[in-house]
Amino acid sequence: MDAQAKHAAERQCGQKYAISNYHDTKEVYAQLDRLISQPMRPVQRERMQEFLSFFENHCKRSKALTDEAKKYIPGGVQHNLAFNYPFPIAIEKTDGAYLWDADGNQYIDFLQAGGPTILGSNYAPVREKVFELLHTCGPVTGLFHEYELKLAQLVNRFMPAVEMFRMLSSGTEGVMAAIRAARAFTKKKYVIKVGGAYHGWSDQMVYGLHIPGTGRLEATGIPRSASSTTEEFFPNSLAALKRHLMINRLRGGTAAVIVEPLGPESGTRPVPFDFNQKVRELCDEFGALLIFDEVVTGFRLGLGGAQGFFGVKPDLTVFGKCISGGYPMAGGVGGRADVILRFAAGIGGIGKRAYVGGTLSANPLSCVAGYYSLLEMERTNAPVIAGCAGDRLTKGLQDIIKKYDLPFVAYNQGSIVHLETSGVMLLDFRNPIRLARELKPRKHMMEEMGAAYMSQGLITLAGSRMYTSMADTDEVIEDALNKFEVVLSVCT
Numbered sequence: 001m002d003a004q005a006k007h008a009a010e011r012q013c014g015q016k017y018a019i020s021n022y023h024d025t026k027e028v029y030a031q032l033d034r035l036i037s038q039p040m041r042p043v044q045r046e047r048m049q050e051f052l053s054f055f056e057n058h059c060k061r062s063k064a065l066t067d068e069a070k071k072y073i074p075g076g077v078q079h080n081l082a083f084n085y086p087f088p089i090a091i092e093k094t095d096g097a098y099l100w101d102a103d104g105n106q107y108i109d110f111l112q113a114g115g116p117t118i119l120g121s122n123y124a125p126v127r128e129k130v131f132e133l134l135h136t137c138g139p140v141t142g143l144f145h146e147y148e149l150k151l152a153q154l155v156n157r158f159m160p161a162v163e164m165f166r167m168l169s170s171g172t173e174g175v176m177a178a179i180r181a182a183r184a185f186t187k188k189k190y191v192i193k194v195g196g197a198y199h200g201w202s203d204q205m206v207y208g209l210h211i212p213g214t215g216r217l218e219a220t221g222i223p224r225s226a227s228s229t230t231e232e233f234f235p236n237s238l239a240a241l242k243r244h245l246m247i248n249r250l251r252g253g254t255a256a257v258i259v260e261p262l263g264p265e266s267g268t269r270p271v272p273f274d275f276n277q278k279v280r281e282l283c284d285e286f287g288a289l290l291i292f293d294e295v296v297t298g299f300r301l302g303l304g305g306a307q308g309f310f311g312v313k314p315d316l317t318v319f320g321k322c323i324s325g326g327y328p329m330a331g332g333v334g335g336r337a338d339v340i341l342r343f344a345a346g347i348g349g350i351g352k353r354a355y356v357g358g359t360l361s362a363n364p365l366s367c368v369a370g371y372y373s374l375l376e377m378e379r380t381n382a383p384v385i386a387g388c389a390g391d392r393l394t395k396g397l398q399d400i401i402k403k404y405d406l407p408f409v410a411y412n413q414g415s416i417v418h419l420e421t422s423g424v425m426l427l428d429f430r431n432p433i434r435l436a437r438e439l440k441p442r443k444h445m446m447e448e449m450g451a452a453y454m455s456q457g458l459i460t461l462a463g464s465r466m467y468t469s470m471a472d473t474d475e476v477i478e479d480a481l482n483k484f485e486v487v488l489s490v491c492t
Contacts, residue, residue: 017302017309018387018414025272031409036423038407042445043452047490054455055086061102062090081114081461083454085447094121096471099459107459108480110417110466115266115296116321116330118382118415119373120471126325129372130365139365147367154374155323155334158303161313162334166343167362170331171295171320172200175258177343177356178316178333179204182256182289184354185339190254192244192288195232196428197264199293199318208232210265213429234428235269238278245286256316257283258291261306266296266465267413268425276312283315289339295320295331299374300467301414302383315339325373329358329366382470387414389472396481400488408488417466421491422446425464449487456483 043051055063066088070076077088090102097120099109109121119126137145152165168174179191191204195212199205203226206219212234216227231248233240241257248254259279263271276292283290292314297306299322307314316335324330334340342354360366377383390412397410397419409420420426424442427435450463458480460466468477 015381015384016304018383018390019301019309020387020391020414022273023270023411023413025270028270028409028411031411032420032423032426035407035409035420036426040422040442040445041406041408041491042422043448043487044490044492048448048452051452051455051487052086055451058105059087059089059101059103063087065090065102081111083450083459083462085451089454096120096122097469097473097476105457107454107457108476108483109459110468110480111459111461112467112469113326114321114461115300115416115467116324117326118300118322118386118469119325119376119380120469121326123325123373123376125376126327126369126372130327130369133364133368137364140360140363142359145362145364145367147364147371148362151323151367151371151374152334154371155319158299158374158378159305159307159317159334161307161336162317163337164340165319165332165334166340166356167323167329167332167367168356169329169358169361170200171293171318172202172205172331173356173358173361174295174318174320174331174333175199175205175291175293176202177354178258178291178318178335179256180354180356181333181339181342182291182316184342186253186255186287186289188248188253188255188288189229190231190244190248190252191229192231192233192241192248192254192257194235194259194264196235196269196425197258197260197293199258199260200295203227204230210425211428211435212264212269234430235264236271236275238275238282241279242282245282245288249286254286254288256289256291258293258318260293260296261310261312262297262301262413262416265425266416268418268420268465270411270413273310276306276310280312280314289315291316291318293318296416298322299377300383300386300416303374303378322373324366324370325376327366327369329360329363330370332362380470383415385470386468386472389468389470389477390415390417390466392474392477393417393466393468393472393480396477397484400481400485404489404491406488406491408491415468417468419460419464419466421449421464452487453484456486458483 066076082088093100099107155165195208203222207227207230209218263269294305298319319332394412401408422442422445446463
């Protein structure tokens with residue numbers, strides 16, 4: 001950690017969580033409503049062509065590699081986070097706040113692999129611990145390793161509601177396991193989620209993805225029966241959630257309600273501060289388990305996660321991304337011991353159990369990476385430092401938006417920064433005519449904005465979300481804001 005980061009850690013030593021000031025949710029929605037009520041303000045056509053020329057002129061090796069990959073890989077890339085417009089970029093090197101592509105172009109990394117690398121990419125102290133383990137044990141044995149215990153103990157210390165922890169291979173698997181355990185424990189079958197939220201790609205959760213009200217729209221290849229007991233309610237509508245719970249009580253009951261505690265799509269549709277507490281109360285009233293999907297927020301908001309920040313105790317917590325500090329096989333589920341005991345493993349197991357598995361789950365490499373990543377986050381106060389960077393980035397973006405009189409909206413939840421320019425994620429099925437008319441053009445605008453940012457050396461998540469890390473110093477943020485201004489200043 002450089003001198004500036006150390007100073008930031010000292011300055012923020014009294015702050016436990018990345019969110020320094022929770023946003024005014026009503027004001028954020030008012031701004032978002034104004035955005036989607038107006039005509040789009042895309043980049044000027046002439047300037048957009050200039051931005052796109054960067055890729056043809058400076059990313060030739062990336063294009064050659066991904067064109068060749070299309071012969072062997074569907075679409076040419078393996079990762080859902082890969083930005084495909086005008087074509088994917090091939091990355092060769094990462095360090096802290098930066099990425100370098102196959103052509104040697106440098107980018108500020110606001111993707112951070114979708115959120116796991118709070119310490120910054122390829123963080124050396126953790127990397128060295130991984131090297132040590134590889135020299136002695138290797139990445140996987142299929143048998144118990146001490147770091148399984150050490151990681152579980154550490155998670156419990158930071159999040160006391162996680163009395164027991166079962167490590168798996170991804171957030172998707174963590175969600176699958178949580179729902180399975182909830183059904184086994186409660187002996188009920190219905191699961192309720194928030195419309196638009198993303199909880200992985202399991203059959204039962206490819207329902208109501210990204211845009212509320214979509215139901216099974218993206219469930220190609222999935223039998224209708226797989227999601228027949230999955231339900232969605234409109235974001236922030238506690239009344240709608242209660243109706244589902246009341247109806248389900250008449251037909252056997254609800255096993256669990258699952259939420260992203262910041263709101264769907266990592267807070268793209270933010271929730272009021274007391275929302276999670278009210279969901280907790282409804283779950284208690286109707287005998288349903290409360291599942292927090294902390295795949296993104298777990299440790300990024302602070303070592304106590306969103307549950308610590310909001311002061312709400314879920315029954316089950318799903319982990320992903322941050323649980324292994326960006327190293328592979330990052331996922332798991334933890335919570336009440338009486339529920340998690342349903343996952344007891346080993347040959348034969350213990351009694352009647354909810355079956356989960358995975359040859360590479362809880363492998364020594366992932367566990368040692370997770371253990372030392374969490375220790376380093378604690379030592380450096382990384383979540384808070386990353387949150388301060390998010391605050392600086394958001395304030396700078398808001399100033400640029402005001403300077404050019406744009407309808408765009410910038411807000412953040414600590415180190416999760418939202419920059420809404422097209423508003424495509426705010427559409428929903430309550431107005432299907434408008435959705436059909438505006439979905440494609442607003443999505444294309446979002447793609448163009450992402451490409452324009454990338455041409456200036458900024459990697460974002462689909463042009464609308466950024467994750468900051470401890471590596472994002474004041475100098476990095478200032479440089480990033482100058483690059484953002486180049487693009488935002490030419491939006492018509």
